[in-house]
Amino acid sequence: MMALESTIADAAAALSSGAASAKSLVETAIARMDDPSGEGKRTFIRRNDDRARGLASASDAIRAAGHSRSPIEGLPISVKDLFDLKGETTLAGSIALKGAAPAARDAAVIRRLIAAGAVITGTTNMSEFAFSGLGLNPHYDTPRNPFDRATGRIPGGSSSGAAISVSDGMAVAAIGTDTGGSIRIPPALCGLTGFKPTASRIDREGAIPLSTTLDSIGPIARSVACCAILDAIMAGENPQDLPQALPIRGLRLAVPQTVVLSDMDAHVAKAFEAAVSRLSSAGAVIVDLPLEEFAEIASIYSGGTIVAAEAYHWHRELIEKAGDRYDQRVRQRIMTGKAQSASGYLSLIEARANWKRRVERQIAGFDALIMPTVPTIAPEIEPLVRDEARFFAVNGLMLRNPSVINFLDGCALSVPCHEPGTAPVGLMIAGAAFADRHVLAAGLAIESALSRD
Known part of the structure; x- marks a missing residue:
């Protein structure tokens, strides 16, 4: 069976040549999810293997008829647990919504x-209600970083x-959301690529919100080209008409x-300095x-944040009914929004x-801003679970750089910039609102x- 640790282009080429089928790819993904020695159990919250197999069979039939709907035809794609799938209860990494319609x-x-x-393989684990940059989840456990x-x-x-569904070959790519860095922090820490578009670029209907002002939907994959393809599809654009790489000579960063x-x-300082030197x-x-202005x-x-007020x-009604079922660190952050006034929010x-x-x-x-996506390598899980003060301090540090771009209503990539075999480090490439295609071109x-x- 073909491994799924590949780019969209490579996986699509294998399907086009007959070296693989959508059915074989989805079976590989399911086998990876089921592997007791792997991270599948911690990575996926909702699975519907029958749906995935059905989508794969339909894709193989379309390809056998001489057609392909897009570059992701027949490819296993995972989606974050806050997206609605018809007939399923959307949980958003929580147990508070169990039993909902x-x-x-x-x-x-x-x-x-x-x-x-796309062949939707299942919905992936997340910080409950997307309210943390660390990825810890006390309800469904926390998937381990591949490093x-x-x-x-x-x-x-x-x-x-x-991120783990991609790093561990359970999907060719994944779809996430980003309110303060959630499509860039996991790729930076796991050695992948992620793209956060301008917030209004992609329709958010049917996704449980954290902040209706700041939320973005975007891809995590293995290359900038992969992200550009998925971004175009989700934005309703032609995935054959993609940004082309800008000349590196003269690129203003x-x-x-x-x-x-x-x-x-x-480690991050050394990797960032080396990346800037190479560029x-x-x-x-x-x-x-x-x-x-970043210091402002x-x-x-x-006096309060946009995220807390909107969250x-x-x-507010769900917390009244099921507040004891929340991750209490998440509930604590949400409740800070209760004290904010309408005038303060405005x-x-x-x-x-x-x-x-x-x-x-x-x-x-400038063509783009560049900076470290996050300032440290991935910290250990257990100290963050045990120590609440440490949890909140590290969470703030992880979110700090990416959230600046959300505040700008900008768009940004995170691409790997570390030496092979060392701890992953992400380089963030960012621009202002609606500069999405230009940032992708600079990213290439x-x-x-x-x-x-």
Whole structure:
């Protein structure tokens, strides 16, 4: 059976040549999920193997008739546990929603994926209700990071199972959500690629929200090209009309100097410095940009956050009925939104709009911002489970850099930039709102320049 640790292009080529079938790929994925020595049990929350086999059979029949609906025709794709699948109860990594009515139809993004030929393998584990950047889940356990699995390190969150489904060959790619980094933190810690689009780019109907202002839907996969294909499909664009790599020579890249370079561990600092050096040697123009506005976010959020206010609005009735069934660390963060006033929330929205305008003016002359996706390698799970103060401190550190781009309403990639065989490190490549195709084009150039093949 063909291994699923491949790019979309390679897997699609195997299907086109007859070296593999959609049925054989889905059986490989199911075997990986069922392997008692693997992470399948911790990675998937909902599975419907019959549905996956049915979608695979339909795809094989379409291909046998001489057709292919898209580059993901017949490929196993996992989706985060907060997306509606018709006839199933959407759980969002929680037990508080058990017994709720099943979804009447698939989420909008699921409909687009299936129409493009995706074989949905199941829904992946996540931080409960997507409210953490670590990926810990006390209800369904926490999937282990593929690096140093014996020690037991976090996968990153909230799209934890999404990343592990790809790293461990249970899916060719995964679909997650990102409110403060959840499509970039897990790939950074697991050696994969993730793309967070502009929040409004992809229809969020049928996805349980964390923040209706900040939530984005995007892919986790093995390359920038994979992410570009999935992004186009989910955005309703032509997946054959993809961004092309920009020339690396003359590419203008800004390195923010405020906040995002602090608290790096030695390994991340070395990998980031080496990546910047390689890009410069390849001809990219690297500019250190103060961007002191990044330090203002903490004061803007001093009286409450957009996420907490919007999360409390969605959760308030469920917490009254089933609050004792929540991960109490998640419930604690949601409840901070209860004290926020309407005027305070509106002041936040105004302050963010003003901040965005000032930052956008400063970055307008650059092709992208680059910075470490997260400042440390994946920490161990057990100390975070035992120590609440440590949990919240590390959670804040993981979310810090990615969440700046969510606050900007921007788009961003995380691509690997570490030496092979060492702890994974992600390089974030970011731009302003609606610069998605340009950031992907810059990402293709940067990925190539950093390649060690």
